[in-house]
Amino acid sequence: MKSIAIVGAAETTDLGVIPHMSQIQLHADAALNTLADAGLTAKDIDGVATAGESPTAIAHYLGITPKWVDGTQVGGCSFMIHVRHAVAAIRDGLCETVLITHGESGRSNVGRGGNFRGGGGASSLPGQFEAPYGPVGPPTMFTLPVLRYMKDFGMTHEQLAMVAVVQREWASMNPRASYRERITVDDVLKSRMIAYPFHLLECCLVTDGGGALILVSGERAKNFEQKPVYIIGSGESVETPMVSQMEDLTSSRAFKVAGPTAMQSAGIGHDDVDHMMIYDAFAHLPIYGLEDLGFCARGEAAQFIWEGNTRPGGKLPLNTNGGGLSYMHSGMYGMYALQESVRQLRGTAPAQVVGAEISLCLGVGGMFGASGCVVMSNIGP
Amino acid sequence: MPKESRPLPRPTPETQHFWEGTKVGELRLQRCVDCEHVYFPPRPFCPSCSSRSVSIFKASGRGRLLSYVINQRPHPAWNAPYSIAIVELDEGPRMMSNIVGCDQTPEALQLDMPLEVTFEQMSDDIALPLFKPTRRAS
Numbered sequence: 001m002k003s004i005a006i007v008g009a010a011e012t013t014d015l016g017v018i019p020h021m022s023q024i025q026l027h028a029d030a031a032l033n034t035l036a037d038a039g040l041t042a043k044d045i046d047g048v049a050t051a052g053e054s055p056t057a058i059a060h061y062l063g064i065t066p067k068w069v070d071g072t073q074v075g076g077c078s079f080m081i082h083v084r085h086a087v088a089a090i091r092d093g094l095c096e097t098v099l100i101t102h103g104e105s106g107r108s109n110v111g112r113g114g115n116f117r118g119g120g121g122a123s124s125l126p127g128q129f130e131a132p133y134g135p136v137g138p139p140t141m142f143t144l145p146v147l148r149y150m151k152d153f154g155m156t157h158e159q160l161a162m163v164a165v166v167q168r169e170w171a172s173m174n175p176r177a178s179y180r181e182r183i184t185v186d187d188v189l190k191s192r193m194i195a196y197p198f199h200l201l202e203c204c205l206v207t208d209g210g211g212a213l214i215l216v217s218g219e220r221a222k223n224f225e226q227k228p229v230y231i232i233g234s235g236e237s238v239e240t241p242m243v244s245q246m247e248d249l250t251s252s253r254a255f256k257v258a259g260p261t262a263m264q265s266a267g268i269g270h271d272d273v274d275h276m277m278i279y280d281a282f283a284h285l286p287i288y289g290l291e292d293l294g295f296c297a298r299g300e301a302a303q304f305i306w307e308g309n310t311r312p313g314g315k316l317p318l319n320t321n322g323g324g325l326s327y328m329h330s331g332m333y334g335m336y337a338l339q340e341s342v343r344q345l346r347g348t349a350p351a352q353v354v355g356a357e358i359s360l361c362l363g364v365g366g367m368f369g370a371s372g373c374v375v376m377s378n379i380g381p
Numbered sequence: 382m383p384k385e386s387r388p389l390p391r392p393t394p395e396t397q398h399f400w401e402g403t404k405v406g407e408l409r410l411q412r413c414v415d416c417e418h419v420y421f422p423p424r425p426f427c428p429s430c431s432s433r434s435v436s437i438f439k440a441s442g443r444g445r446l447l448s449y450v451i452n453q454r455p456h457p458a459w460n461a462p463y464s465i466a467i468v469e470l471d472e473g474p475r476m477m478s479n480i481v482g483c484d485q486t487p488e489a490l491q492l493d494m495p496l497e498v499t500f501e502q503m504s505d506d507i508a509l510p511l512f513k514p515t516r517r518a519s
Contacts, residue, residue, distance in 0.1 A: 022393035025424065032426060032433065041431040063428030111393045121391070128390035128400075129422050130477045132509055133465055136454045140465055148448035148467075151492045196451035196462075196487060244467045244477035245422070249448050 004087045008038025012103065022111025022123065026103025027058055034099070047095035048238075049086060051078035051102070056238040056369045057125070058101055060245065065253065067261060068095035069238055069370070126242050138281060139203050140195045142367045145249035146284045147197060152250055153299030155287070157197060161188035162306050163283040164201045164325050169311055171322025173351035178205050179326045202283035204324035204333070211335040213342070218381055229345045232358075233266025233375035235259060243367040251298075252288050252364070254371035259293035259362060262373035266358075270295055274356040275344045276316060277337040279364045280323040286310070289362050290318075293373075317353045320344065334363035338374065345378040387458035389507045396423045398437050403508040408440040408498050410472055421474035442498035444470040444512065451485055468496055468512050482513035 010033035012018065012026055021029060027050065035041055042062045048055045049070035059066050070085045072078055079100055086098040105112050111123040121127050135141045149155060165185055171177035183201065191200040221228035237257035240246060247253050263269070270293075278289035290301035295316065304310070310318035321327040321340040328336060341359040343349040357379055363372045392400040399422075402409035412419045413427035414434040426433045449466035452459075464480045481499065483489045495515040500508045 020394045022395055025393070025395050028424065028426065032431060035431060042428070043431075061424060061428070063431070122388060123391040123393050125422050127388070128392065128396055131388045132390055132503075133477050133479050134387060134452065134456050134459050134463060135465055135477075136452060136456050139454060140450055140452045143450050144465065144467060145448055147450075147492060193451075193453050195453060195465075198450070242422075242477070244475055249467065 002091050004090050008034045008040065010034040010037045017107055018105070019108040019110060021105070023103055023105040024053055024057060024061055024111060024125070026105060027053055027101040028061055028103070030103055031058075031062055031099060031101045034101075040097070042099075045097050045099045047086060047089060047098035049079075049082035049098060049100045051082070052104055053101075054241065056366060057241045059238050060240040060242075061125075062099075064099070065239075065257060066095070066237055067257060068098070068236060130242055130244060138367060139198060141243045142282050143195050143198045143284075144243050145246060145368070146282075148249040149284065149287075150197070153302075155299075155302045157189060158185050159302035159306050160197070160202060160283050160287075161185045161199070162302070163280070163286055164188050166305060166308075166311050167280065167319050167323040167325045170320050170351055171326035173312065174322050174327065175350060177322040177327045178207055179322070198282060201325070204281045204329035205326070207328040207330055209328050209330045209336070211339050213335075213338060222380075227346045227378060228380065229342050229376050229378055230380060231374060232377045232381075233262045233264070233268070235261030235263075235265065235373045236371065237261075238365075238370040239368060241366060241369050243369075246368055250288075252292050252368045252371065254364070254368065255289055255292035255362065255373075258371035258373040259289070262360070262375050263293070266375040266377075268358060268375060272358050273316070273360045275320065275341065275353045275359040276310075276318045277320075277323075277341055277359070277361040278318060279333055279337055279362060280319055280325050281329065281333065281364065283325065285364060286318060286323075288368075293360075293362065312351060317356075320349060320351050320353060332365075334365075334372065337361050337363060341374070341376050345376055347378075385457040386503065389503055389509075392506075395425055399423045400507060402439070403500050403510050404502075404506075406500055406508075408442045408470075408510055409437050410440045410470070410474060411435050411437055419472050419474060421470075421476055441471050443515070444468045444496050444498075446480065446490065446492055446494045446496055446512075447475060448492065449480065449490055451487070451490070464490055466490075466512070476510070478509075479511050480513065481511045 012029045047068040048066045051073040055069035055071045082100045188201040235258040237254040239253040278286045287301040290296045341361045415432040416430040418429035447467045447469040496512040
């Protein structure tokens with residue numbers, strides 16, 4: 001088996017009492033010393049693992065575009081577990097150069113407490129540079145980039161509304177969907193304004209729920225009662241904990257790393273995808289996802305949806321459970337997108353895509369902060 | 382009037398210079414001495430090349446309206462509707478802010494309109510950089 005080695009190791013410049021550094025800077029100070037120890041810069045790193053701060057915050061702060069992240073946080077032994085996970089990731093080719101960081105302002109208590117959205121109080125970067133301007137949750141942050149997209153590519157309010165209309169059409173076929181009554185573009189545009197340009201029906205639901213998955217080897221899978229759904233490819237990345245710091249407001253950098261990585265590792269092209277899920281916290285997400293994964297050219301996804309390509313009977317069935325806009329959304333919807341991919345590949349979905357063999361499931365985390373993508377198939381290796 | 386004051390930043394050692402700047406009417410950015418990359422939010426190293434050799438300078442305070450939403454949801458510190466915007470500074474970096482000094486409507490808030498910074502003292506310690514439409518020279 002391929003051996004994996006540690007080639008850089010260092011601590012923070014000072015130890016003991018360090019009131020002149022916030023917690024994220026302690027991570028960065030240790031990281032910069034470790035990069036110097038290894039003779040690398042942050043641009044050479046493609047895997048990030050950390051605990052105490054989110055990998056999204058650490059990667060963005062250091063200027064890293066990772067292909068692999070691990071935010072396993074189980075207390076003081078998190079870093080031993082990160083090492084173990086990093087060994088498996090490098091061995092499997094998910095990434096080549098992993099940086100594992102730790103920093104903790106345990107004594108001075110400066111800038112402590114990030115979470116996966118990068119939040120964590122008035123001294124965190126989002127707390128200093130976003131919260132003072134009045135965002136009220138995802139409907140006012142996830143939505144911020146879309147006017148830029150509309151101006152750059154000429155997308156209309158009607159086209160954005162159509163995303164919700166199509167997903168409701170799928171939901172109308174699903175007895176478990178929260179909202180099943182068919183709607184029109186006009187209904188969407190007449191629904192209450194939440195944060196211009198987003199109307200109520202262009203925002204995801206807020207519901208309760210849960211889901212779980214069990215994975216075993218393909219070898220063992222044959223002995224189970226259910227038809228196996230094989231993981232044939234995957235990808236991941238993070239960009240920024242602050243939507244205002246996205247590199248390009250019309251495109252998700254995390255989508256652009258996670259999606260193609262997943263498709264390449266699966267060895268598939270766009271025409272091979274029979275069924276697709278794109279995490280739709282808001283109506284613009286499927287548009288960004290279709291373009292960032294190359295299913296549509298830049299600026300053309302809204303028209304692609306408008307023309308019915310993602311509807312029942314269309315050539316690329318998308319969000320067939322009704323999505324976060326109509327099926328359910330408990331806060332971290334990714335699990336439900338995976339569940340629908342599994343149902344479609346088992347052949348048990350309420351709105352079944354006939355003959356579906358390959359499903360691509362694209363997730364988002366934070367406000368375009370992170371992405372994970374999984375390609376599944378019901379055809380065994 | 383709003384019931385509460387808005388959530389205010391608590392500066393850290395790495396961001397102190399920025400918040401000292403806004404108090405004296407300066408928008409301060411950082412530039413890498415090695416690769417000249419200009420960046421925000423503040424940190425004592427370059428996110429482009431990892432150099433620890435960086436300088437602080439006073440930005441022009443000019444920018445353009447890159448994108449925004451007009452929030453209709455209740456916030457204890459605001460009377461909705463109000464704009465939450467992303468401003469692209471002339472020097473390159475982008476920041477979240479509010480657009481003030483004009484109607485909070487899609488008609489008044491035109492993308493790419495030129496903006497200039499204005500500072501609003503929120504407490505003894507904190508002045509926030511907000512942006513207003515640039516007045517045309519006549």
